[in-house]
Amino acid sequence: MRPTLPSSARELTDADEELVDLARRAIDENTDAGPDEEGVHTMGAAVRAADGRVFTGVNLYHFTGGPCAELVALGAARAGGAREITVIAAVGNHGRGVVGPCGRDRQVLFDYHPDIRVVLPTPRGPRSVAIADLMPLATAWSMEGGSVPAEG
Template sequence: MTDQELVERAFAMHQFSYAPYSRFPVGAALLCEDGTVFTGCNVENAAFGSAICAERTALLKAVSEGHRDDWTTLAIAGRGQDYCWPCGSCRQMLYEFAPDLRVLAARGDGTFQEALLSELLPCGFGPKSLA
């Protein structure tokens, strides 16, 4: 799967987003080594702390289906003018499983930028930190 196709899969998840408060739908698509793609969208809640981001939705789907150590690339797509990078909570959750994950951050016009998760969360805290 190309990076462009993965970004398009993330954009396709906007249709399932539940964002009545922010009105900012976000979609994510997480690619595994075997070609499996787990998608997600943001789901907001009136108790704002209970909301979940699109990338954590995709992460939880992957983990719950046995994919924990084979992630290669994550695409995140928002509708805004800025690139849609993962928030701090998402960076921490992703780091637990894939510190060197490639992250593609797309903005509303479909263009995207790439960075490694380890660049987005330098000196991250993960399982090896507990050893």
């Protein structure tokens, strides 16, 4: 049975493809793991801000749960003055292709950028999807209100 894609799933735009390429370049230029080796830097991510600027990051693996590439890219964007992020893509090293965000990253994306689109691998190739579709029955969080059921 073929998985059903959410209604928000869209084919990648040229700008989305460029974002995937930038994430791939970020990890290809910075991975510390050879083929079939584990490493500290094995994932690259790129985010696009509403103003069109792009920021990249690579993960920092650590046994305590070091930051994923997606969170590093979000931090780089914030440090660069970007406040609204519209799309994010992550890519594995050694040609592993697009990789969807882990649960922690999905929650962070949902909380800080509820309108963001996420590039995911699907049976039909990479697609961008609204973060809300990756968070069924989500709990939203904010500094002011803590955790509350997300409106849906």
